[in-house]
Amino acid sequence: MYDNVRFLEIMEQIFESMAVVVVTDTDGRIVYVNRSYSEILEVAPDEAVGKPVAEIIPRTRMNIVARTGQEEIGSPFVMKNGDTIIVNRHPIRKDGQVIGAVAFSVMSKRNEVNTLSTLEQINRLTFEISQYKQELGRLRGAKYSLDQIIGETPGMQRLREMIRKVAQSKSSVLITGETGTGKELIAHAIHQESPRKHNPFVKLNCAALPSELIESELFGYEEGAFTGAKKGGKPGKFELAHAGSLLLDEIDQLPLYLQSKLLRAIQEKEIERVGGTKPIDVDF
Known part of the structure; x- marks a missing residue:
């Protein structure tokens, strides 16, 4: 029993150290949301659990991932506060069956949540690489x-x-x-x-x-x-x-x-x- 409790404590600490973590079941209801994300959503974690994820997180795709079983990697997502983050969404499987979905941000700290500037830099660098490739091709x-x-x-x-x-x-x-x-x-x-x-x-x-x-x-x-x-x-x-x-x-x-x-x-x-x-x- 001690080992299971300790394991759950460690997992909770891992989730809480990340900027965004949310878990849903196959019905699209929230099973878990970490405190950092709940503050952005302006809802207590206990209040969010059990509610439809689309009701708490506008424009979410969690229910789609849980329904289709298809992961989504590196997707830009505009949060409720207007910040843009990059998230990964994965189906959760047990014995080959999808039993839910989990989404988390690639950022690890609360002050890194706003990644709009990062996205702008990525777009700029992508454009520059394209220009360099064209110039290299010309030469x-x-x-x-x-x-x-x-x-x-x-x-x-x-x-x-x-x-x-x-x-x-x-x-x-x-x-x-x-x-x-x-x-x-x-x-x-x-x-x-x-x-x-x-x-x-x-x-x-x-x-x-x-x-x-x-x-x-x-x-x-x-x-x-x-x-x-x-x-x-x-x-x-x-x-x-x-x-x-x-x-x-x-x-x-x-x-x-x-x-x-x-x-x-x-x-x-x-x-x-x-x-x-x-x-x-x-x-x-």
Whole structure:
């Protein structure tokens, strides 16, 4: 008996240390409300117990959680005094059956209840992150998007639909066509439509580099790999495109000796720098 009493005392102290705690049964009637929240509600805890939660707490969703059994995490809620808090609502289950619901604030102190400024900061930071992502995409990402592919013929509509579909795949894509038909434009559009659009879009014209430099440009090199190698080495295009997209333009112009190394990079997502001994995982 002592253990049960002690346990209940500890639980009550935990609940009372929080800003907001309220428990209801499946009928939506209050079973428990802590003193801190009862002061905000302007009702004594004993008076609140047994009453419909909607009568004591306007706009509450406790009865919905108890009825549906679906938890609600991190929900903003405007209290009776006008303060906005962030609450979690959970169904209470016993033997697999919902027997009630509990809601509590993520704040732990009474003077932290008013979190309107916190919500404003979250909204501001979310906006700033969005702006930074857009700027980063402009600096490091693709220049063109699906909007630059103009035309309403059935063929162009099929092309745009194929781009949207391919962009959601993790597979490598081979784009073929005559010179000037817009292969690079399509590559940019695929990147912009993919989940990788905020990550780097790196391109390399394989026909524009001397054969002796193409390997170090693609795979990078370690310090001392050859005469003139930079101190500390240099990452290649595969590493620079990590978590983003890599466009290898004129890939058919690659030297034959690089094809096996390129195949391993594409299939295994693993490369090895020139002069290196350790494999490097890449995601492009």
